[in-house]
Amino acid sequence: MTLEEARAILGISTEEEPSEAVRRLGEARERLAEMVRTAPTDKLADQFQSELELFDQAMAALREEADRRRQAKLAGVMALVPGSVSGSAMKSKRDNFLDEPAPPKPTRTTVVPHDVMGAPAPKPEEPKVPEPVQEPAKKSSKGRFLVYTMIFMVIGGIGGGMAYKYVSDVNKLNRRKEIMLLERLGAGLVNSRRWEEATRSYLRIEELDPGSAIAANGRRSIEVGMQEEQEQFVGYWTGESQAAFEAGRLDDAREAADKVLARYPEDEAVLALSEKIRNARNDSLRKTLGAEVREAVEQRDWAVAEDGVTELANAIPGDDLITVLAKEIAAGREQERLDLTRARELAASAKLRDAGKFDPKVMEWMREAIALAPHDPEVREVYEKVASYSRTLHVPKDVPTLADALKNVRAKDRVVLGEGTFDAGVVVDFPVQIEGAGEGGTMLESTALEAPAITFGPGATGAVVTGITFQCKGFDASDKRFPAVQVRGSEVEFSGCTFKDASGNGLEVLDAGQAEAVQCGFENNGWDGFSARGSGSRMVARECKSTGNFAHGYEIWDGASAVVTDSQATKNSRNGILVDSAAEKLELTGNTITGNREYGILLSAGAAGTVHGNSCSENHLGGMLIRFAALSVRVEKNTLEDNYGDGLTLEQGLRADTYETNRLRSNDGRDLRQNVSFAAGN
Template sequence: MTLDEAKKVLGLSPSEDPAGHVEEFTAARERIAEMVRNASNETIEHRYQYSLLEFDKALAVVREEIERKRREKLAQIMILVPGAVAGHQKVSFKKPEVLEEKEEPKAEPGKTGISQGSKAEEADSKTGELEEILLPEDKPSELPPPPPTKPAGELGKPATAPVSDDDDEDPEVEKKGRGRRMAGYALIILLLGGLGVGWVYTRMEAERKQRNLERVMLLEEVGAQMVEARRWDEATQAYSEIADLDPGSQLAENGIRSIEVGMAEEQRQFVGYWTGESLAALEAGRIDEAEAAAKKVLKKYPEEMEAAELLSKIEAEKLVKIRQEWEGKIRASIESGTWSEAESALESFSSELPEDPLIQELGDLIAEKKEQERKDHARARELAEAARLRDQGKYDPLALEWMREAVALAPHDAEMKALYEKLASYSRTLRIPEDFKSLADALGEARDRDRIVLAEGSFEAGVVVNSAVQLEGVGEGKTILKMAAQEGPVLTFGPGSKGATVTGVVLQHEGFDAGTSRYPVALVRGSEMEFSDCEFLEASGHGMAVVDGGHAIAQRCVFRTNGWDGAAASGAGSRMTIHECESTGNFGHGYEIWDGASAVLSDSKGSRNSRNGVLADSAAEGIEIRGGEFFGNREYGIVLNAGASGKVANNSCYANMMGGVVVRFAAISMVVEGNRIEKNSGPGLILEQGLRAEIYDGNSSRLNSGEELMSGVRFDE
């Protein structure tokens, strides 16, 4: 800082002498210092401190200038003073004649840069004579000895010392005075050196504080910006440096707290968003997405327990999904009889989940079905041989029925198909579309025992069958009979159709009727007839309905995605016999027996229905459910609400959502034994109040999520 800059800071004009303002400077500095001490907060204190440092810098420059002038005047005095006198003496000098005599004005108190303790008057550099100097008693002179002088023109010769007013002074006294003067000079030098070091230290300390203040202000701004940008490491570095520069700083403490709050808020937002995404994906069945979202949380915040628990659920669900996929693939191969595919899939399943108990179950099933296929083929050969021996070259309904069963048992045996065609040819065969354009046209000409053969393709139906005809399709889902859902059933069998058969066709509704009176795709009303190898799909009501004392036999049929039950029998005297069928994905029950009807279900399946696998709610005799599998239903596997007599035995009920088997008191007369009830999400066996638990000991209930046996239940509460 220059002198002019310092004067500007102190409020002086460039030409104004600062020596007379020392007391004002001191008072002004004290006022600034008081403002620093009384600042209302740390920020204002820092700003006042900065002003004080600037003031001190300027004041130091001015004081240095005053000191410089003082040293110049002392140097002038030393030139004029030939020696020093101990004590207070009056020293007079004669001024050179070449100089004009001038009286030196005395400095006013407080207007000089020389210490008052010296008691000496300032000498002007242009003044030719110093009138008087008073030196303190018993104190060494502050003036250094004058340099030796030589008269002009006598270079190299000793100069004549100035003549003192006291010519007879003792030399010994002069020697002692000179020693005191030298000691005084040394003391002055030491004092001035100490003052200089102190001044330098003060100035360096002030500059250090100013630099720290400026650095703190910069770091505060950087820290705030880093917090805003959520760059926590850089923000922490900034506030940590503030704490190092200013220990105990409230600014650093507030900054660190803002980082902690910001990081906590960021964590809550991140965890909340991604755990929500993971849970939504899990509920939607998108397992891979759910797993990725949960792992994203744990990668950033490994201690998050909610995400860890969710990931555990995802892993469990992932295993369930893998298990279901392999099970579905293996079971499909088993149903189609492609044993090599089934065994290969089972081997892959075993590699992926080697400890899963389902592996053994599916392995046993493959072996069982292969053995069953062998037995079925052997049975088909027996039936075919009996039909061949009975063949008399004319229509024989018994021989034809044997061959129909033989073909169903061995559908890929070409020899049996040929024999069936031979025996069927003894009756009249009506072909669609070769002989008739529609099924209605063919039925109009058909008589009992006529054979109506439909080619591959889709045909409009909505017809009533009242004759004992044999209706045949190509099979394997290739012949489809359809009807608009709101117009009626695809096929209706009246009382005159006793003995009718339907083989190898698909019965399907077009569209959906949401009304209260929904039609089935197949209605058996007061007739006795048989379906084999048929599919009942997407009916607005039931897939197959048996009413008015009718009796329908269904073998190797599929009832799928129907609006109510897959197959249902209702009304006194109505019966259905279900063998080796599957009812799946229906919006009601898989199979329902109610309102006085009866049924026999053997070796059949009811799976993934919106309600129960089987509901028996009829006070009828002879209800039987045996050898079936009922799994994955949203309510129970089997529910026995009522039954006058009958037997429920050797069935498997597993993986149903609400439980395995329910027995109400009204079904007390039915025998329930030998059933395996496993891995349901609710209780295994549920008995209504009044039923004795020991009667049902013959059933196996294990690995269910609820109680294995829940007795004394009151369903009316």
């Protein structure tokens, strides 16, 4: 390596002596070696080692040049001193001159002075000097000692100054080297997003160089990087959480929000989103468990109902619905006890009146009793006895089909259908009892394009149907669609039956007929679940459930009247209950109407009647809408809450104080909207 390369590597100016540079850089070399030993990573240690090797090569070149110059300078200095030696003896002469014995008395000699250029001066004329004596010899030896002493004092002073400068320069170089390496290390740690380690690097730079711009810029880069990282992280996972929340994937939404809060627990936007997610999950849990518990109460499965309440209490301690459901279970148990008591009273009365032959009154009592307590052995025993007095045909045991059985029975006879699915499409025009095996056990089926499963004609008044599911195969999209069951001009009772999958209505009453349904279900029909149409027609529904129908749950229109009590209307594509009839004797009481796409109850018209104690919630357009044509209907003490539209909507001309006993709260729209004007025909 050349001297120029060594100077360039070590940052030494061309004017600085190599010997001074060597002394000054010795400590810097040790600091660099220490950095190799203590490097935080192998990569940095290798990098420092390569720099150390280059540093050593440059130092070697400087030492060689320093030795050469020292030899040359010493040779020049000693040449100026009388009696000095030159060449290789110079060093030993310099080191040992104080230990030499006093020189012998000099003989007279002539010293030739030199001028400043080193050339001999012209000889002056020799003066006559007396012979030297011993004393002048002593003075000459003493003079040489003083000269040497002065030389060493000068050299010592120069050396002390040089030593001070050397230490100062070494410290500066070491700091500069360390700062350079720490700056490089800090930048790499910032790029790797290792904020704590990067911060330590820049704090060390600040210690080495207070007020350093490098340290200030480094800390700013850390702040900017951390802010950018936070914005990227929070933005990504907040977006994921919001998207999942809007899609209804609440568990995924909560998981994404929790990722943000684990690192940034004070983020206000995510805290607000997390609260919305928690409320939505609680609402979903309330709806699910509430429906399950109420279904269990309806089926009188108390173990399932109580398990549902316990699960809700564990998930949402203190929620109001826990108390509500617990009360419903208690009320259901009490109702079961009352029903059993009533059923046994009827059975006892039937026993007293039983004369061993068919008695319409006894049969009426026992039909009610078996509907109240279908699984009680005592009640069923009496029912089977009195029912046996009429003629009974079993399908398929006695005859293969319902049509064959109807050909062979007379009024008040009994047809018992076994389990299974039977083709129907029959007409019944006399009073007869038709019994199935219970919910889901016996199914009467017809083709949607041909006829209802059963049509009851005007002569069928007094007919009773229990425990049968009526359904249609296929679908008819025409304007005139068949229902699952049709009652025309007669009065028929249905108990424990299901009407489903019809192209038209589930159960349809017309031509001044009347259908009474007790504990029946109306599901997934193409029009209404239960419909009564025309003057004189009447619908009676007690403890029924109408759900998932393409139009309304219950519809009363064109002059018909209705009684709907203690029933449900849920998730129908239009209204839960639609009343569009001027008939009197309207009674809607104690019903639960939820989740319908339009209104819970729509009173479009009505001559007289009562709408009392119903609960309308979570209906999309609103809880209840009352048109001016229903002015005469009393609407009182209904609960209209948590609907997605308005609670109670009143057409222009209706006074709000007329409806002040109704409970309105927590609706997404207004709780009360009044003076609404509807376009003609709506």
